[in-house]
Each structure stands twice: as structure tokens, then as C-alpha cells.
Amino acid sequence: MNMHLQGRLNVEPKLVSPRASENARRLMAYLCDLYGRRMLTGQQYGIDETPEVDVIFRATGKYPAVGGFDFMNDSPSRVERGTVGMDTERAIDWWRQGGIVTFCWHWNAPAGLIDEPPDRGWHRGFYTEATTFDIEAALRDDTCEAFGLLMRDIDAIAVRLKQLRDEGIPVLWRPLHEASGGWFWWGAKGPEPYIKLWRILFDRLTRKHVLDNLIWVWNGQHRDWYPGDAFVDIIGEDIYPPERTYVSHIDRFRQVLGYTSKNKIIALTENGPLPDPDRMIADGAPWAWNCTWYGSFVCEKREDGTWDVGEQYTERWMLNKFYDHPFTVTRDELPDLTRYPLPEEREIGKKA
Template sequence: MKIQRKRNAHYEVKPALINPQASVNARRLMKYLCDMYGERILSGQQAPGLNPAEIKIVHQETGKYPAVCGFDFMDYSPSRVEFGTSSDETEAAIAWWQEGGIVTFSWHWNAPKDLPNEPPDAMWYSGFYTRATTFDIAKAMNDRTSEDYALIIRDIDAIAVQLKKLQDHDIPVLWRPLHEASGAWFWWGAKGPGPCIMLWRLMYERLTHHHGLHNLIWVWNGQAKDWYPGDEYVDIIGEDVYDKPGQHTSLHERFEQALSYTNESKIIALSENGPIPDPDLLLKDDVLWSWFCTWCGGFVYVQEDDKTTYSESHTKLDKLKKFYSHPLVITREQLPDLKSYPL
């Protein structure tokens, strides 16, 4: 079923990526997203690791898989590895792409150092939170001869190793680092927009030019206009919005806010959500996010003893089934072969 509707001008986005050397598959994915933008919305689910419960439960209840799966480089952060963490997120993302899905990555970046490791709120594993580190991003970014700056480079280089594995498999990545910066609850946003913008631009230059990573589509998720690093550093704008449990509004205020960040036409995605927005309201309000990505864990399932069941704490089961079968919503089964999508 095709929904007949007139597409608003702001949905007309050119599929050019900010990296002129972007890989063929990155360009194919961007072309597909631009073709769908304003016409359909891709389903998405944050789901850590191999064989995640989130994907299993969504498929069990709807018979469908989300088109987009969200992964996280958190446990590759060097300051977490020092405490013994390991991760299979890269391998999980490779498997997801090979199964026909779209990959997006965020990075809950544990601060490079200065982790008090004190209970209850400053333990090492909370080191991406401002409350759990004394690491000063402004100091680091304003002194490129400092140890702190060198550690930032070390950490970016560690993640580059994982991104290179994905590039070696020709996997395009919707890459969403430094998310929710303006909230200041993460250390990269703790000192205001200036240092964070510097860090974003540094990361772009380091990953693109030093490491030669051309499989990345850069999704900026700063959530406030004065944090915007510039059109030449942003492919897609993402908004993270957690509506009240059981509320399935279109979130049109945040969509309009995202439109105000730049005068250029950029794709806007709902890069994190709690309740899934109702596709009928999206159509009514003309708020066609490129994709949604429901957060993981208790937003989707509950674990009791050895039994995993769907959690209705945010999206009721009947709503989930409705949304995943709605003609506006694209699931993994409906994706084209993105390895051969026409440019």
C-alpha cells in the first residue's frame, strides 16, 4: 500500500555526503534515505550485542525485524577496557548488515581518565556521565600539547579500529558520536558548545583524513542550535526524544526545532525514543522522521527468572503491532538490497 501525499519542500534533500570520498555503499544508503525521506519512516531498535533480546522480542510479537539496529562502542573505550570490559558490538553490526539491515552506532564514551570510581554515582562504568569524571574537555581541547588531548586522540583511534573493521566489510554506518551534548549530562557537553564543537570537528578530521574512514554518514545529535558544528560537518540531524510512557505523539515540536538548526535541507531522524510515535499522527502532522530508534532494555522487554517477555511500559503491545504493520513504516523485510541500490 502506497500512501498518497504531497511532500513538503524540506523533505527534498540532496544525497550528497560531506565527505567527497564517501564509499559507494555509504552513498547508496544516503540515496535510499533521501528517496524515502518524507514518504516513509524506517523502524529502528537499539539492541546491544549478538542475539539481543530486543530484536528477538520485537520479531516474536510482530513477525518483523526493525530496519535499523542501534549499536554502541561504549565498551571499546580505553578507560573501560582498563577495567576489563570487552564487546561484540562490531561483530553484531557486521551480522546485522549481512542479514539485510541498516547499522547505526553511538558511543557512550567513557572519559579518557579522571574517573573517581566512587559509589554510588561516580563509578568507573558511569564514566561517560559528567557526574562520574573530573575530566575537563575545555582544558583538553585548548591545549593540544597536553596529556588530556593526547588521550582524546588515543580514544578516537581506538574506535577507528572498530570502524575500520566495518569499512573492510563495506558496511556504511550512521555514525552518531557526542550525542545529547547540550544536555551537559555527558562530559563532552559539560563545558558548553565551544569545546564540544572543537571535538566534533577534530573527530571528523581524524577519522576521515588520518584513518581514511569513508563509510561514515555523520549524524549530529547536539540538540540545540548553538551547538551545531556547521553544515560541512553534518550529514543528518538526529533528535533524541523520550515522550511520556504510553504517549505516541508525532513530537512535532522537536522536529521543527531540528529544522531550525540550519538553513540547508538535512534529513532529520528520531535517533532515540521511548514510546514509538504513532504513524497516523506523523502523517497528520506532516512529521516524517527518517527513522525512529526505540531505546533498549526495559523500553522493550522484561526479564523474570529465565523468561523474557515484551514490556508494555512505554509502547503497548497492540500499538507495537499496529506500528510495525503500518504502511508508512519500513521494516527490514522491506528494505531493498542496499549493496546494489541505484545511485
């Protein structure tokens, strides 16, 4: 690993939240200590069926360290059409079992759902093609109805995040993801309204709702969309290479280093095929964690209705290699994150 990269891996465990919770600070301290030395294994839960982590455990004997969850079905425009969000409760269970929690939010547009199946049905309302909702217009006037609906939706998700806060759960919080791609409505009008919405979201959740348990993971995927160092703790990239392609993604890792001159942890926040840990080490691409997407990316349903490893994207041998590798961390290897020492506690220990 070259010296320049080595220097970029030294990240101070300071959070952008004005009054970060103790457990959030402890998790960040752990992530900073681990960064560059080992990578946390991670897996996204399915929305409707959730066999992923059990399939992994049956195949490897281990659970991922990071569980990925989604507030998709908590979006008000989905709730009013009958969805019931279950992932908050799943995340609480995951934390109680010793895992780390990360959340994204496929934010169904607050209004303007086209609702023309199959590609533009209401259930696809986070996609630009499935809604007429205009983020730029909504943010132009904070007295307009559209702006009010944005705030309504943020407040609805805040209720869920408060449940996690009240359980003492720090959240690797990854909202407004993949913005620069333009396929989600929050990225449909370019960087300026997107960055404005990110900062509004940050301010409303941290100040109005006093959500001190959030570690802010920005996943905009282009430097022009970066909201600023004061609003981002960790940078994530979502990468889906072709089937059975087990590369390190060193090119994307280096790309992220150009988003800001400040040292930030870099994570592989979504992936299809698993990255090969040996290649990550050899290439110098030490992603902090990965989060394999759900469904066919990791499992398949047999004819008898049971679930097994699906090898379309990652073959069984690579799944086992990944979970057995000394570079990767599985859930059983995690410390008690409610007791992980903070920097100031270590200083006291040294003096004693």
C-alpha cells in the first residue's frame, strides 16, 4: 500500500452530528480503528422475504457483521397505500444479536405518483420515471405544499429513527443514495437541489428531532454532488460488476479519494458479486464494509420453497472464502460496541 493511501486511512473518530450519542461515538471509534486493517462483512435484508442472513449462516457458519435495512415501506405515500414497514423492528433484533445496523431509504415520492404499472406503478415511486414530483420546484419555496410534504415524510422517518435511538442503536444512515445517477427523483434535477435537500435533511433530523445516533453515510457517487465535509461522516459507493466478477474496485476507491481532501472512511455500501479480499489487499482497496444486495445476489428459492445459496452472482466457494478470510470481520468477531473505548477513555487509561 503506498504511503499516500496509508495517510488517507487515518481517520479521526469525530462525528458531524452536533451532539453525537455515546454509542454512535463508540461505533465510529471502532470503525476508525479497523479501517485499512480489516473489512466488515455486510448483507442487505430483503423487503418482502428475508432469508439472506440465514442462507449465509447455513453456508458459512457465520453471520455478517453489518445488517442492511430500508425505510422504503415507511414512506408516507406507500403507507397510505397499505404498506407496513418492518425493518425498524428487524434492525432492533439485529442489534440485540450483536450486529451493526445500516439503513437506506428508498423514499417514495411524497406526491405525483404516476401509478401506471408495471414500470411506473406507485410501488416504484422512488424512481424518476414513476413520479412527476419536482425536487427543484419543491425546494424553491418553503411555503409551498410540495415542500411541506417533504418535511412530512422526513418527520415520519424520524419517528422510526427515534425508536432506534431510544434503544441505544447507532445507525450508519445512508439516505438520498445514488443521486448522481439521476434514476431517483432526488437526483433528477442535478447537484444543487440535491445538496440543498441533503442539508435540510441533516438539519431537521439532527436539530429538530435531536437524532444523535446517526452516522451520516453519503452515497452520491460523484464529487459534484458532495454536500460538504460538515455534513458527511463516511463516503459510500454502490458497485455492481458483472456476474461472478470478484474484483477489488480499486478504481472506484481511488475515485472516492478525490471527492474531498479530508480523510473520510470509504465503504462499499452496495454490491452485487462479492469483492475478493485477496485482491482488495493486493490492490490497496480496503473498503470499511460491504453490503451485498438482497434476493438473487445471494440466495435462490428451491422448488420445495426453501432457500439456498444462489450462485448467479457469487459462487459458493467465493462466499465461503469471503466469510472465512482473515481480512473480513463477521458478527461473532465484533466487540461489545456499547463498551468500545472512546479516545478520551484510552488517554485516561494511559495516565492511570
